[in-house]
Amino acid sequence: MKTMRKSVLLMLMLLGFTATQLSAQIVVHVRPPRPHVNVTVRPARPSPRHVWVREDWEPNGNEYRWHGGYWAEPPRPRARWVEGHWRHSRAGYIWIPGHWR
Numbered sequence: 001m002k003t004m005r006k007s008v009l010l011m012l013m014l015l016g017f018t019a020t021q022l023s024a025q026i027v028v029h030v031r032p033p034r035p036h037v038n039v040t041v042r043p044a045r046p047s048p049r050h051v052w053v054r055e056d057w058e059p060n061g062n063e064y065r066w067h068g069g070y071w072a073e074p075p076r077p078r079a080r081w082v083e084g085h086w087r088h089s090r091a092g093y094i095w096i097p098g099h100w101r
Contacts, residue, residue, distance in 0.1 A: 027092040035066050057095045
C-alpha cells in the first residue's frame with residue numbers, strides 16, 4: 001500500500017511538472033510575420049571562434065518579439081548553432097528557440 005501511494009504521488013508530481021512546462025509556452029494561432037529588413041549590418045567579428053546567430057524571436061509577455069542577430073561564442077569545442085523554428089501544434093504555433101548542439 002505504501003509503495004502504491006509513493007507511485008501515485010510520483011505520477012502526480014510528474015504530471016504537475018509537465019503541465020507547468022506546457023503552460024509556460026506561448027502559443028499563437030498565426031505566426032507573426034518576419035519584419036522586413038533591407039540590410040542586416042553585422043558588427044566586426046570579435047574573434048575567429050565566434051559564430052553569427054541570425055535574427056530570432058524571443059518571448060515577451062504573451063507574445064513574441066523579433067530581435068536582431070549577434071555574435072556568440074560556442075559553449076564548447078565543435079558545438080554548432082541550430083536555428084530556431086516554428087512548430088505547429090493542435091493549439092497553434094510554438095516558437096522553438098535556437099540552441100547549441
